[in-house]
Ligand SMILES: *[C@@H]1O[C@H](CO)[C@@H](O)[C@H](O)[C@H]1NC(C)=O
């Protein structure tokens with residue numbers, strides 16, 4: 001393997017250095033740039049779907065859209081960039097970006113094989129308006145809990161939400177009043193002062209940088225005893241000594257005593273518990289049968305109502321418990337967290353440069369939960385449907401090549417997939433028969449320091465790998 005990698009390294013050096021004359025080493029295509037698998041575009045811009053590849057001869061490109069050949073020549077809005085597969089779709093002469101939503105895949109082909117891009121799912125970003133609605137004033141009694149719903153319009157990507165008051169400044173968030181993960185505004189208990197402003201939920205859309213505001217809620221707070229608003233507000237005694245019934249904690253979110261959460265390895269985990277009660281309950285978190293992971297990994301946010309793990313790993317699975325308590329009692333909610341995993345690489349296949357009659361192997365090992373399936377393709381076609389080749393044997397996640405022959409260069413694809421996603425790798429097998437050659441400059445003069453180490457470099461290339469002698 002180390003021979004092979006040093007060989008392909010020298011090969012690269014040659015191709016990169018000899019820019020002035022065409023590189024003579026033949027090479028199957030390699031994709032060097034492509035758009036994201038999940039690609040959201042701004043409808044006000046031209047759509048650009050990237051695909052670039054290198055190889056010798058220079059690869060030619062073609063595309064599939066939704067599994068079918070995409071005839072670019074027939075669509076005047078689509079152009080392909082020179083010496084690249086990158087598509088540019090413009091709407092100056094009409095047309096709608098939405099018509100181009102779909103799944104795109106790029107194919108780069110030369111005499112020695114075909115390399116494939118990922119399947120690029122293209123979608124146009126959306127910032128829909130808030131549905132028109134008339135909101136009645138919300139009436140609550142002092143000391144009772146309240147949830148104001150946000151329900152932002154389903155944008156793509158989903159908007160970021162926040163709450164503002166009548167003079168357009170943010171609603172201060174604290175232990176008693178805060179926004180939950182779904183955008184709703186939760187009051188553990190309502191104060192008379194809460195009625196001094198309106199509440200409007202705002203959605204900020206990332207692509208358009210627009211903010212849309214929901215009609216504001218106005219709040220009316222009923223009191224059992226007359227409220228004297230000439231008295232100044234005292235934070236440590238918000239009810240001003242008037243008789244407001246204290247209540248034990250109860251959960252506003254989530255409901256019930258148990259819930260379930262599935263999260264993918266590497267994604268972020270957000271758990272939330274918001275409780276009603278007077279005095280405002282405090283929230284604490286535990287993990288069953290163990291301690292919560294180190295503090296650099298687990299973060300408590302939103303006044304302890306949210307637990308965040310930035311990048312989840314398998315050992316973060318388990319039973320998480322949040323406890324809400326005030327001096328009247330405490331309650332618990334248990335969230336069972338399951339960690340699944342989209343495929344991830346253990347061994348990604350790497351390019352092979354072999355001389356005739358040499359042996360080699362491509363290894364494609366991925367893990368995931370559930371365990372990924374491995375599918376091999378050759379030049380973009382399922383390997384089962386390619387012409388049988390006695391020098392090639394597939395053993396699970398490995399293709400073994402024995403005594404390869406000229407003319408059997410190809411690009412192999414390995415697709416490791418489970419229900420949570422897939423990984424596609426391209427690796428070429430290039431059969432080369434090239435006499436040894438030196439790649440470094442001739443007659444170099446090297447100055448050395450007495451009694452010091454010196455390094456004499458001698459880059460070379462050949463296939464089969466030449467024996468170097470000084
Ligand atoms: C990989 O295989 C999965 C499962 O068959 C499939 O959904 C996915 O589209 C494949 N990916 C590519 C790039 O062919």
Ligand SMILES: *[C@@H]1O[C@H](CO)[C@@H](O)[C@H](O)[C@H]1NC(C)=O
Pocket residue numbers: 228230231
């Ligand atoms: C409200 O409080 C002020 C100041 O303590 C007092 O002078 C006034 O009488 C109170 N009004 C009522 C209606 O209780």
Ligand SMILES: *[C@@H]1O[C@H](CO)[C@@H](O)[C@H](O)[C@H]1NC(C)=O
Pocket residue numbers: 234235236237
């Ligand atoms: C606020 O209430 C606490 C408890 O009743 C009291 O000790 C304190 O003096 C009050 N502060 C003000 C500024 O009224």
Ligand SMILES: *[C@@H]1O[C@H](CO)[C@@H](O)[C@H](O)[C@H]1NC(C)=O
Pocket residue numbers: 282283284285286300304
């Ligand atoms: C927040 O939760 C952590 C973990 O349960 C706990 O150690 C801490 O005391 C809590 N903080 C507050 C202010 O309740």
Ligand SMILES: *[C@@H]1O[C@H](CO)[C@@H](O)[C@H](O)[C@H]1NC(C)=O
Pocket residue numbers: 449451452453
């Ligand atoms: C050898 O040369 C390097 C610089 O090329 C220098 O940093 C180092 O100190 C030298 N060592 C000796 C033993 O002279």
